[in-house]
Amino acid sequence: MRRRGAAASAAVLLTLALGLGITGCDRGGNTDLGLALSTLNNPFFVGIKKGAQAEAKARGLKINITDAQNDPTQQINQMETFTSQNVKAAIINPVDSDAAVPAVGVANRADVPVVSIDRGVNGGRVATTIASDNVEGGRLAARSLAAALGGRGRVVVLEGQPGTSAARERGKGFEEGIRAFPGIEVVARQPADFDRAKGMDVTTNLLQAHRGVTGVFAANDEMALGAAKALGSSAGGKVRIVGFDGTPDGIAAVRDGVLTATIAQQPELLGRQAVDRALRAARGERLPGTVKVPVVPVTRKNAAEFGG
The missing domain is CATH 3.40.50.2300 (Response regulator)
Structure with a gap:
């Protein structure tokens, strides 16, 4: 009986050991x-x-x-x-x-x-x-916005959250890309923290400070959608907006003509x-x-x- 009990105990221990091995090294x-x-x-x-x-x-x-x-x-x-x-x-x-x-x-x-x-x-x-290749994405955003503006216009940039590499790299790429279009002037840059509500508020303030804005680059779709709300009926028409991320809401806004383009991440x-x-x-x-x-x-x- 003792031998049988010992064998049973060994079997239980073996089962537990195997179970721990299967679940991974927790x-x-x-x-x-x-x-x-x-x-x-x-x-x-x-x-x-x-x-x-x-x-x-x-x-x-x-x-x-x-x-x-x-x-x-x-x-x-x-x-x-x-x-x-x-x-x-x-x-x-x-x-x-x-x-x-x-x-x-x-x-x-x-x-x-x-x-x-x-x-x-x-x-x-x-x-x-x-x-994501954020620098290249910024360049693509610049080309997309420049094409929509016919190479001429006044643009504001909504930057992302200060201190993040994504905000810095997208901004760098956009600056590099937009230099190829001397007819486009970047009149203002301001952070809106990748946030839709802040994107709307910052855009409203920038439009009051800078007349004749015809383009917006937002470093993510949330800010781009906030900018679109601030622009109202001008969004996608008098003022072209390019976002970044390719979120479902951003792509739907592109489909509807509210955003001109978005740079889709995966x-x-x-x-x-x-x-x-x-x-x-x-x-x-x-x-x-x-x-x-x-x-x-x-x-x-x-x-x-x-x-x-």
Whole structure:
């Protein structure tokens, strides 16, 4: 009887060991990966979340996705949570590229590999950054707006959240692209924090300060839609607007002629690739410093291809 009992106990232990092996190296936690998003109050980041969830599910992994609500201190707390859960790797979408450094430091000290997504981090050890080609996207936005204006006009630029690499790179690309059109004058630039309501308020103020504006470049679709609201019936007609992201609302506005164009990112692909690269980093693979995901201009001609 004792032998039979011992055999049964051994079988139970073996089953438990196999079960732990199947669930992955949680090492006392209940999560394989952590994803710290800057905000979920934006369709683009919701798309990243969907892509990351889909890839994690396909690989049989558990992923903890958090919303910092655009508060960089929250991302430090969230990274501490991830490390306490003994995640294999952490993914961060920084609220601010500088302010994210302490959050990355939390993971570095715990020897948890970090992948950044959409925005870079200006310090700490990051295995790789998965991002859209924002500089090229800015150039494409400039060409799209210039074509709509016939190479002449007065333009205002709605910049994104200060301190983010995405805002900086899109602005850089737009500046480079618009230089090819000497008949276009950029009369003002102002941040609107990637936010629709702020985009409307900033556009209203800029239109009062600068007469004869005929074009707007907004560094994301939310700000572009805010600008369209401020412009009212002039949006898409007297004043041409180009956005960035290719969100469902942005593409619908392109289809309806309210926005002239948007530069479409692929947020779900970004999310999927971030999960893939995070797992590679966890295995100790060497990764390129940056992985660029292509962007595509969307106009009325091809909006249907993007669900518009």
